[in-house]
Amino acid sequence: MRRRLKSMTLGLLAGTLALSLAACGTAKNTDNEGGQTSGGSSKVTLELAISKSSQDSPFIADWLIEEFEQETGIKINLQLIPAEQSTTVLQTKLAVDEVPDLIQYNLASAVTDLNLERNFEILDNEPWVSRIQNPDVLSAFGHIYGFHVSQDTGMQGVVYNKDIFEELGLSIPKNYEEFLAVCEAIKAAGYTPVFMPYKDAWAANIWPAAAFADWAAKNDPTLFDDLNSNKKQWTDIPAFEEILEQQYQIYKLGYTNADVLADSYDMAVGKFLSKEVAMMFMGDWLIQNITSQDPSMNIGLFAIPYAEDPSIGASPLGGQLFIPKKSKHIEEAKKYLEFIASPEIAQRIVDAESYVSNLSDVTTPEQPEYKQEIIDNYITPEKVTLTMDAHMIVDQNEWYRNLQDQFTGMITPKEALANWNEKFQELMKDKGAEGF
Amino acid sequence: MHKSKSMYPYYLVLPALLVYFIFFAFPALIGFYYSFTDWRLDRTTIQFIGWANFERIFSDKILLLAIKNTLIFAVVTVIGKNVLGLLLALGLNMKLKTRNLLRAIYFTPSILSILVISIVFTPILRTEGMLNGLFEWLGFESLAQAWLTNPSIVIWTISAVAIWQGAGFQMTIYLAGLQGISKEYYEAAKIDGASGWRSFWNITLPLLLPALNINLMLTLIGGLKVFSEVYVLTGGGPGNASQVVGTIILRAFGEGNWGLGTAVNTLLFVCVAIIAVPLIIFMRRKEVAE
Numbered sequence: 001m002r003r004r005l006k007s008m009t010l011g012l013l014a015g016t017l018a019l020s021l022a023a024c025g026t027a028k029n030t031d032n033e034g035g036q037t038s039g040g041s042s043k044v045t046l047e048l049a050i051s052k053s054s055q056d057s058p059f060i061a062d063w064l065i066e067e068f069e070q071e072t073g074i075k076i077n078l079q080l081i082p083a084e085q086s087t088t089v090l091q092t093k094l095a096v097d098e099v100p101d102l103i104q105y106n107l108a109s110a111v112t113d114l115n116l117e118r119n120f121e122i123l124d125n126e127p128w129v130s131r132i133q134n135p136d137v138l139s140a141f142g143h144i145y146g147f148h149v150s151q152d153t154g155m156q157g158v159v160y161n162k163d164i165f166e167e168l169g170l171s172i173p174k175n176y177e178e179f180l181a182v183c184e185a186i187k188a189a190g191y192t193p194v195f196m197p198y199k200d201a202w203a204a205n206i207w208p209a210a211a212f213a214d215w216a217a218k219n220d221p222t223l224f225d226d227l228n229s230n231k232k233q234w235t236d237i238p239a240f241e242e243i244l245e246q247q248y249q250i251y252k253l254g255y256t257n258a259d260v261l262a263d264s265y266d267m268a269v270g271k272f273l274s275k276e277v278a279m280m281f282m283g284d285w286l287i288q289n290i291t292s293q294d295p296s297m298n299i300g301l302f303a304i305p306y307a308e309d310p311s312i313g314a315s316p317l318g319g320q321l322f323i324p325k326k327s328k329h330i331e332e333a334k335k336y337l338e339f340i341a342s343p344e345i346a347q348r349i350v351d352a353e354s355y356v357s358n359l360s361d362v363t364t365p366e367q368p369e370y371k372q373e374i375i376d377n378y379i380t381p382e383k384v385t386l387t388m389d390a391h392m393i394v395d396q397n398e399w400y401r402n403l404q405d406q407f408t409g410m411i412t413p414k415e416a417l418a419n420w421n422e423k424f425q426e427l428m429k430d431k432g433a434e435g436f
Numbered sequence: 437m438h439k440s441k442s443m444y445p446y447y448l449v450l451p452a453l454l455v456y457f458i459f460f461a462f463p464a465l466i467g468f469y470y471s472f473t474d475w476r477l478d479r480t481t482i483q484f485i486g487w488a489n490f491e492r493i494f495s496d497k498i499l500l501l502a503i504k505n506t507l508i509f510a511v512v513t514v515i516g517k518n519v520l521g522l523l524l525a526l527g528l529n530m531k532l533k534t535r536n537l538l539r540a541i542y543f544t545p546s547i548l549s550i551l552v553i554s555i556v557f558t559p560i561l562r563t564e565g566m567l568n569g570l571f572e573w574l575g576f577e578s579l580a581q582a583w584l585t586n587p588s589i590v591i592w593t594i595s596a597v598a599i600w601q602g603a604g605f606q607m608t609i610y611l612a613g614l615q616g617i618s619k620e621y622y623e624a625a626k627i628d629g630a631s632g633w634r635s636f637w638n639i640t641l642p643l644l645l646p647a648l649n650i651n652l653m654l655t656l657i658g659g660l661k662v663f664s665e666v667y668v669l670t671g672g673g674p675g676n677a678s679q680v681v682g683t684i685i686l687r688a689f690g691e692g693n694w695g696l697g698t699a700v701n702t703l704l705f706v707c708v709a710i711i712a713v714p715l716i717i718f719m720r721r722k723e724v725a726e
Contacts, residue, residue, distance in 0.1 A: 088689070091477060112692075115478045201673065259563045261585035261674045395691045405675030408587050430476065430693060 049079040049100035051086035058349045099324040101333040108316035121323040128341035131360045137317040146320030147337045149346045150355035154283040156313040162298035164278045172302045179305040183255040186278045195277040196260040201400035206281040207247045209388040210313030211306035217385045224391035230435035234421040244413035311383040316390045394427040471699035477692030489699035502679040505591045510659030516599035517655045521606025529614045546605035554668035587677035598665045606651045613647025649719040
């Protein structure tokens with residue numbers, strides 16, 4: 001009997017302790033909440049959500065956040081999300097109304113992944129908008145949603161080792177036959193002409209995305225609109241099949257690494273640094289990654305040579321700041337954008353990152369050689385086309401997987417397009433797009 | 437024999453039951469409901485659509501491939517892990533000097549993170565990797581395969597890696613079971629002139645049934661629920677060749693099609709229940725009480 005009493009008392013004590021701790025915890029939380037919303041005496045803290053892979057973004061630089069706090073008293077708290085989870089975490093936060101005040105994301109992906117139109121503030125009337133030189137890179141559906149001080153979107157094409165080209169006396173190929181000849185010469189010299197890391201399925205879409213877009217711009221300007229409204233099918237365009245076959249032929253002719261489906265993108269920089277490969281279908285961010293590890297390397301970029309005189313592919317501008325509609329501190333978040341857009345601050349950022357400025361009163365600093373070449377050869381003569389990615393409003397992962405399937409040799413380009421067409425219809429219908 | 441078996445009143449289990457219900461059972465039930473709706477990322481309202489999601493599952497060839505791959509993986513790993521685990525346990529139950537060291541070595545892969553396993557195995561299994569290199573060196577070039585990129589064999593490769601990783605764990609459970617078998621049975625059998633095989637079949641196996649039961653359950657359910665092994669080794673690729681139900685659910689959620697993802701999940705739950713529950717009941721009946 002006594003033992004029973006003892007154990008019951010102990011149990012009761014433990015229970016009360018646990019309960020009081022829990023109550024304490026919640027009491028503290030509500031205290032904080034009260035402090036924040038009471039405004040006045042306590043400071044506002046903005047929550048900025050960003051993927052860990054973007055932690056070098058100038059928008060979250062320590063000096064920027066400190067100076068902003070000094071000037072306005074508004075603190076910024078960073079929510080760093082692991083890269084592979086960033087999309088799902090942000091989707092969840094937006095769905096449960098636990099929204100951050102600022103999000104750094106990629107505009108084109110935000111349209112589909114984060115439901116841009118429904119969840120984000122339109123910024124058309126902000127004071128800095130009038131000074132933006134290229135509003136298209138920040139806009140979707142006719143309104144400005146994002147903010148960036150750079151108009152330099154990632155350019156996509158063939159990243160190439162200039163030293164190897166010089167060594168072998170090669171010039172930039174202007175069409176497909178010239179490209180194959182260049183590959184042959186490079187292979188004969190003992191290098192691997194093209195590195196294809198297609199275990200990462202998205203890498204297989206660099207050649208097609210740029211080539212499709214360039215072909216469409218020159219032969220059928222309304223093509224993507226037609227595809228998106230079901231007026232045309234992906235299988236209706238013979239040129240697409242040819243383009244896919246071209247990329248596959250490069251592999252079949254032995255001009256690539258042996259294990260295209262087992263090699264991954266993270267091997268790319270190493271392959272260039274060890275002078276194993278001469279070229280890769282990728283964006284100019286890769287050049288930055290290579291030269292930051294070995295500044296003596298001379299790397300350049302030329303447009304995907306699927307046909308005569310191609311334009312360079314431009315990806316939609318990434319790393320923009322967005323403001324969710326349901327943020328509790330929209331005015332303060334907008335203040336942060338204004339602060340960054342101020343001529344002095346913007347100039348500092350543009351200079352530090354060598355951006356091509358998007359603000360009329362912020363000058364573009366001297367660009368690294370490869371960048372200047374791109375500007376001279378493609379941007380200035382207006383030979384830039386937005387790649388296919390910019391026109392897609394559905395998830396493209398299945399398309400990438402079809403490209404992989406094509407490389408296993410299991411399906412033809414025609415079948416790849418047919419499979420994607422089927423999936424595309426499904427995805428568009430799920431989205432409720434008109435015409436499906 | 438004066439009181440009931442339980443010393444504690446039943447209501448003491450209520451708090452745990454409550455937690456279980458709120459965090460496990462209730463979400464699962466809500467999940468069943470969502471399987472029958474068109475719940476999506478970009479919709480604010482959802483509508484009941486009946487069996488549409490399930491019809492889609494059975495008419496989509498990739499989803500059917502995923503189901504097939506999952507079944508292949510489950511069957512292969514159940515057989516592989518259990519046979520290998522049992523053999524290892526029998527071997528390491530004998531009087532060997534290095535017995536404990538060997539047990540530790542064989543158990544270690546099962547405590548390694550699957551990411552580590554994938555990083556280790558990827559260079560081994562590449563077409564120009566160590567395994568094919570070994571075959572070439574031994575003169576068996578024809579055995580060299582594209583282990584991770586040939587669509588027809590990739591799921592078998594992944595199963596093999598999973599067996600390598602998991603067999604050690606089944607081994608420890610079998611070892612525990614073996615050590616619970618009294619030596620007297622074996623001695624009696626020997627006196628009666630039973631051969632090794634007979635004593636294994638008639639003494640070891642029947643008395644090992646509880647351990648077999650547990651292992652079968654673990655490997656079967658684990659095999660049907662596979663995700664990490666496939667995701668880190670191939671991501672479901674190349675293309676969609678090694679998709680399994682777990683990775684398909686990820687794909688469905690990634691596309692924003694949450695209703696379909698939940699439906700696939702519900703289907704998986706039902707399949708596991710249909711297979712596992714009768715098996716448990718059947719094995720329970722056959723267990724010999726000590």
